[in-house]
Amino acid sequence: MKAGRAVLDDVVRHPDMTLEGAPDPRTRTQAAPDGARAGGARRRPGRSREGRFAFWLVLPTLIVLAGVIGYPVVRAVVRSLYDDPVGRTPEFIGLGNYAEAVVGSGAEDFWAALSTTMFFTGTTVVLELVIGMAMALVMNRAFRGRSIVRAVVLVPWAIPTAVCAVLWRWTFDANGIVNHLIGQQVLWTGSEWPAKWAIVFADTWKTAPFIALLVLAGLQTISQEIYEAARVDGAGPVRRFVSITLPLVRPAIVVAVLFRMLDVLRIYDLPQIFTHGANDTRTLSMLVVEESIGNLKAGMGSALSTLTFLIVFLVALVYIRVLGARVLNGRDGGAA
Amino acid sequence: MKHTRKFAVGAVLAAAVGMVAGCSGDAEQAPAEGSEGSGRGPITFAQGKDTTGKLQTVIDGWNADHPDEEVTFIELAEAADEQRTALVQDFQAGAGTYDVAGLDVVWTAEFAARDWLVPLDDIDTTGLFESTVDSGTYDGTLYAAPYNTNAGFLYYRTDLVETPPTTWAELEDACDIAVANEIDCYAGQFAQYEGLTVNFSEAVNSAGGSVIDENGEVTVDTPEAKAGLQFLVDGFESGTIPAEAITYQEEEGRRAFQAGNLLFLRNWPYVHGLATQEGADSVVQDTIGIAPLPGADGLGASTLGGYNLAISKASENQQTAKDFITYLESEEVQRTLLTELSLPPVRSSLYDDAALQADVPYLATLKSALENAVARPKAVAYSELSTLISTEVYEALQGSVTVDEALSGLQEDLQDVVDAS
Incomplete structure (x- = not known):
């Protein structure tokens, strides 16, 4: 009953984490990712009075969002259709900037940045998922000093990315501690693959705890009774992990991976500080900033940021449709 | 599980939209007219x-x-x-x-x-x-x-070198002293950033060439410019410039020099103050010499x-x-x-x-x-030029392209940018 006591402990110590972990398995599986959902009204669309009241409550937020997000987005898209002259008013050039970026003189930079961004996305998300998952499993166990471990694991996530980048640049310096430990003179920021892997390493170090945190929240909603039952039925640790833990924590993983993908597709500060984009580590976001702020080409920069937006959106949509839908709908028998 | 999915889609939208909003600059607005602004006041x-x-x-x-x-x-x-x-x-x-x-x-x-x-x-x-x-x-x-x-200086170690070199050939000869003392010989700022543009321009100017001449023509495909870049490339090849200098900005070079690992360093005047003050961190504080930069024949020309x-x-x-x-x-x-x-x-x-x-x-x-001292190229699209220069020169220093390839490619790219603006 050791495990059972741990769950009780958790309820006492972290009531918020397990609040939604009601015994009904249907509620349970969506508990973690649903934390931010606002929604009494949505559940009962029939009650229109309540719905109208909700509308008025949400309206101020919508107005603010339209002002601070909607307007700039529309402006950026409109601006991307104009050229970047010096000393005269920009002229409408249709999709000229897009053509230039994708197939014109900027194509080489654009595709290189895209493939670099995709490389970072693929590698870091996989590494972070594996490591974050392992961290979450460890943190979910009952042992002495668990709260200390939880706090320690979260430290990298609490460090601002820019600070983290400077820290790792020093660590990966030609005379830094990494080279000292491995006893070789690797120029981490001086050639392509060492630079790329150093960035992957630093990003994984920083954000694996984020995945760990989300997965941990998912793990905590799994009732220990299910494990007890499985144990009684003779399921071994591997079987319990594959047949109970993984399916039940899947929604949390799906959302964690989604967040990370969205984040890393926009990665900017780490490579910017680490290499300034040298050695083929320039990402899409860096290209956007370079064009719009560095070269003062607002039109081209807007076009690139719109392209980045579309790419991010597409990747995320495919992910949700193909992978996410299966996981998210799995227990509902496909009703979406 | 409907809500989970909607939430996920919403998250995608919110994050992606935020990105576009956050990244786009807006350069359209014309500056205000300054005609009425001739007054006095705070x-x-x-x-x-x-x-x-x-x-x-x-x-x-x-x-x-x-x-x-x-x-x-x-x-x-x-x-x-x-x-x-x-x-x-x-x-x-x-x-x-x-x-x-x-x-x-x-x-x-x-x-x-x-x-x-x-x-x-x-x-x-x-x-x-x-x-x-x-x-x-x-x-x-x-x-x-x-x-x-x-302006840039050539810092040197007065305990190891009596008279500072005035030409690149003298600098290379003096590197025997570095070898004898088991330290590296020469470094500047060779990471891919603005500092590399500065160092490259300096090398070209010191060989009697220019990046962009006084008529606004790009001139990096000239024998002088080639000689300038060749000096840096040869330095990396022969080991006169240590391999790790490809990662150096100002501070990395300063640390190496202060730690006593470099015989010569190209850097700005600020190094002098720090290297003479930082007590224990600088093993060279009493043996720092400063000299003008050397050039191809005779003294070189610093970037302003x-x-x-x-x-x-x-x-x-x-x-x-x-x-x-x-x-x-x-x-x-x-x-x-x-x-x-x-x-x-x-x-x-x-x-x-x-x-x-x-x-x-x-x-x-x-x-x-x-x-x-010589100013860096004057151009409306300076940032763009500088990025092109540092990117191409960096590849040449890494040895992935030859000096000729790098400079003829650079000539074309720079001319395109200059013509466009």
Whole structure:
């Protein structure tokens, strides 16, 4: 009953984490990712009075969002259709900037940045998922000093990315501690693959705890009774992990991976500080900033940021449709 | 599980939309008309972070005499890129937050061409270094008045080298001393960033060439430019320049030199102060020598650094702004800038001042470096040019392209950018 006591402990110590972990398995599986959902009204669309009241409550937020997000987005898209002259008013050039970026003189930079961004996305998300998952499993166990471990694991996530980048640049310096430990003179920021892997390493170090945190929240909603039952039925640790833990924590993983993908597709500060984009580590976001702020080409920069937006959106949509839908709908028998 | 999915889609949208909003700059708005802005009154002065904290006393000196035309100091970020971003955003919007702004010498052309700056023809520039006045001039008009200047030095170890090399050949010969002492020989700033553009321009100028000549033509495909780049490439190949120097910005090189691992270092004057003061961190504090940069035959030509002062077109009190600039360029203030803020003055007479020479040991060397200094290419699209230069040169230093390939490619790319703007 050791495990059972741990769950009780958790309820006492972290009531918020397990609040939604009601015994009904249907509620349970969506508990973690649903934390931010606002929604009494949505559940009962029939009650229109309540719905109208909700509308008025949400309206101020919508107005603010339209002002601070909607307007700039529309402006950026409109601006991307104009050229970047010096000393005269920009002229409408249709999709000229897009053509230039994708197939014109900027194509080489654009595709290189895209493939670099995709490389970072693929590698870091996989590494972070594996490591974050392992961290979450460890943190979910009952042992002495668990709260200390939880706090320690979260430290990298609490460090601002820019600070983290400077820290790792020093660590990966030609005379830094990494080279000292491995006893070789690797120029981490001086050639392509060492630079790329150093960035992957630093990003994984920083954000694996984020995945760990989300997965941990998912793990905590799994009732220990299910494990007890499985144990009684003779399921071994591997079987319990594959047949109970993984399916039940899947929604949390799906959302964690989604967040990370969205984040890393926009990665900017780490490579910017680490290499300034040298050695083929320039990402899409860096290209956007370079064009719009560095070269003062607002039109081209807007076009690139719109392209980045579309790419991010597409990747995320495919992910949700193909992978996410299966996981998210799995227990509902496909009703979406 | 409907809600989970909606939530996920919503998250995608929110994050992606936020990105577009966050990243797009808006450069459309024309700067406000400056015709009515010739008055007098309080103004602001924006420049990069003043790490000494002494600049305020200089401004206080002005404010004491001009109670109705008070100057407020706005401290921008320490990094040049961030200063530029702040200025660009203000100038683009025509907001007029910054009346007088400190401009890096390479920003003059791109800001002036966009009609963000007030012409400063009525500012008296006699007695200022010609190269500094030139750096603030665009299309024959002074847009940014010299404020402080800078040039690169060759730092060397006086305990190991008796007379500093004046040519590249002498430098390479002296590297035997480094080998004998088991340290590295020469380094500059060779990571892919603005510093590499500076070092490359320096090498080309020191070989008698230019990146862009006085007629605005790109000239990196010349024998002189090739000789300049070849010097750096050969250095990496022969080991005269250590392999790790490909990761060096200013600070990495300074640390290597202070740790006693380098015989020669190309760097800015600030290194002298730190390397002589940082006690235990600098094993070379009593053995630092400074000399002008060597060149292909005879002394080389440093790249000109420093900051100039410009007035925003959106400024309402331009007359006060001009007077304030004149004040900052006065001999008295220039002297304070050197002694209190370690900013090399633009007034050449100060370099011959015996008292100052005793105070600032590198003053005489700096003067000769400044007399030979060459400005970086003046171009409206300077950032773009600089990125192209540092990217291409970096590949040549890594040995992935030959000097000829790098420079003929660069010639074409640079010419495209120059023609387009």
